[in-house]
Amino acid sequence: xxxxxxxxxxxxxxxxxxxxxxxxxxxxxxxxxxxxxxxxxxxxxxxxxxxxxxxxxxxxxxxxxxxxxxxxxxxxxxxxxxxxxxxxxxxxxxxxxxxxxxxxxxxxxxxxxxxxxxxxxxxxxxxxxxxxxxxxxxxxxxxxxxxxxxxxxxxxxxxxxxxxxxxxxxxxxxxxxxxxxxxxxxxxxxxxxxxxxxxxxxxxxxxxxxxxxxxxxxxxxxxxxxxxxxxxxxxxxxxxxxxxxxxxxxxxxxxxxxxxxxxxxxx
Ligand code: LIP
Numbered sequence: 001x002x003x004x005x006x007x008x009x010x011x012x013x014x015x016x017x018x019x020x021x022x023x024x025x026x027x028x029x030x031x032x033x034x035x036x037x038x039x040x041x042x043x044x045x046x047x048x049x050x051x052x053x054x055x056x057x058x059x060x061x062x063x064x065x066x067x068x069x070x071x072x073x074x075x076x077x078x079x080x081x082x083x084x085x086x087x088x089x090x091x092x093x094x095x096x097x098x099x100x101x102x103x104x105x106x107x108x109x110x111x112x113x114x115x116x117x118x119x120x121x122x123x124x125x126x127x128x129x130x131x132x133x134x135x136x137x138x139x140x141x142x143x144x145x146x147x148x149x150x151x152x153x154x155x156x157x158x159x160x161x162x163x164x165x166x167x168x169x170x171x172x173x174x175x176x177x178x179x180x181x182x183x184x185x186x187x188x189x190x191x192x193x194x195x196x197x198x199x200x201x202x203x204x205x206x207x208x209x210x211x212x213x214x215x216x217x218x219x220x221x222x223x224x225x226x227x228x229x230x231x232x233x234x235x236x237x238x239x240x241x242x243x244x245x246x247x248x249x250x251x252x253x254x255x256x257x258x259x260x261x262x263x264x265x266x267x
Contacts, residue, residue, distance in 0.1 A: 008140035011085070011111040011125035015225075016138045018061045022054050023107045023131035026092050029053065034099050045170035048092070048099055051075050055091035058109065062087050072116040074221045085124070086116045088224035093128075094197030103132035108199035110224035118220050118239060126225030128199045137203040137229055145206045145232035154235035154253040155208045161190030162211035162256045165201040168194070169217045169246065177244065178216055184263050185214065198249075202226025205251050206233035212252030214260050216242060223249055240265060 029050040037049045055075045062069060070081025073089040087109065092098050094105035107129045112121035128137040137152070139145040145152040164185065168178050186192065193210065195201050198218050204210040206229035227237040227249075236257040240248045250261045 007085075008124045009143055012127065012138050012140035012143070014062075014065055015109040015111060015125050015127035016129075016136055018058055019107045019109050019127040019129035020136060021061070022058050022091060022109075023129040025057055026050055026054050026098070026105070026107065027131040030098060030101070034101075036099070040170075042170045042172075044096070044172075046095060046099060047075055048095065050098070051092045051095060054107065055089060058087075058089050058091060058107075069111075070116065072220060074219065078116060081115075084113050086112050086121070088112055088116060088121075088221050090199060090219075090221035090224075093199040093222055094195075097196040102196070104130070104195050104197050104200055105132070106130045106197050106199045106203075108221060108225045110228060112224065116220065118224070121224075123224060123228040123231075126228040128203045128225050128229065130197075130200055130203075135203075137206065137225075139206075139225075139229045139232040141228065141232070143232070145229045147203075147207055152206045152229070152233040153208060154205060154230060154233045155211045156234075156253040156255060158190070158211050158256060162188055162252070162259075163191055163193070164189045164256075164260070165193040165195055165204070165210050165213045167196065167198060167201070167215040167218075174217065174244070174246065181214075181216070181264055185260055188259050188263070198222040199226045202237075202251055203229055205235060206230045208233075210252075212250070212256035212260055214248065214250045214264060216244065216248045217246035218249050227251065 070086030
C-alpha cells in the first residue's frame with residue numbers, strides 16, 4: 001500500500017503535469033469548435049466529444065505513469081485500485097461554459113486513498129488547471145496549496161460581509177429549493193458569484209478571491225481537487241447529507257464556513 005509521507009508531492013507534480021497537458025488539449029479543441037456527444041441526467045447535462053477525448057488523455061497518462069492506481073472519471077467511470085491510490089477526475093469542469101465558449105472551465109485531477117467514496121477518502125494531491133487563464137492551482141497534503149509558486153491562504157476576515165459563490169444543478173426542479181437557500185445565505189453575504197465551475201470556485205476560495213462557496217449536488221470529481229486546495233490553504237470543507245439526497249458542500253475560512261453551514265443546515 002502507498003506510503004503517503006513521501007508520495008503526496010510526487011502525486012501533485014504528476015497531477016499538475018497531466019492537468020496542464022489536458023487543459024491545453026481542451027483549449028485547442030474549443031478553438032476549432034465543440035460538438036455535443038450526448039446528454040446525461042437531463043437535456044441540460046451535456047458531454048462534448050472534447051470531454052471524452054480529454055478524459056482519455058488523462059486516463060492513458062495515469063495508466064502509463066502509475067499502473068494499478070484506481071480511477072473515477074466523470075465520463076469513463078471507475079477502475080479498481082491495487083495500489084491504494086485512486087484518481088478522481090473531471091476532464092472539463094464547467095462543461096456548459098466550455099460548450100458556450102465562456103472561459104471559466106478547468107481540468108480537475110485529484111489523487112485519494114481510501115477508495116472513491118468522498119465520505120471515506122483522504123485526498124493526497126490535487127491540481128486544477130484553467131487553461132484560458134493559464135492558472136494552475138495545486139496542493140499536496142501537508143505541503144500547502146499553490147498557484148504556480150505563490151502559496152495560497154483563505155480569507156479569514158469579512159467585515160463587509162462574505163463574497164460567496166454557488167451553483168445550481170442540471171435539473172430545473174431543484175432550482176427553486178436552491179434559490180431559497182441562496183436567499184437565506186445572502187443575509188451574511190456582501191455579494192454572490194456563480195462561475196459555473198466548482199473546481200475554479202474552490203480554487204478561488206483557496207486563493208482568497210472568494211470568502212466561501214456552497215453548492216448542493218456536486219459530483220465527487222467536481223470537488224475532489226478543489227476541496228484539498230481549500231484545506232491546504234487553511235480553510236474548512238464540509239459535505240452534509242440533505243433530505244433531497246443532494247449533499248451540500250460548504251467551503252471557506254473557518255468563520256465563513258461555520259456561518260454558512262449553520263444556515264444551510266437549517267434548510
Ligand atoms: C459543474 C459544476 C458546477 C455546477 C454545475 C456542474 P460539470 O460540473 O462544476 O459548479 O454548478 O451544475 O455540475 O458538469 O461542468 O463537470
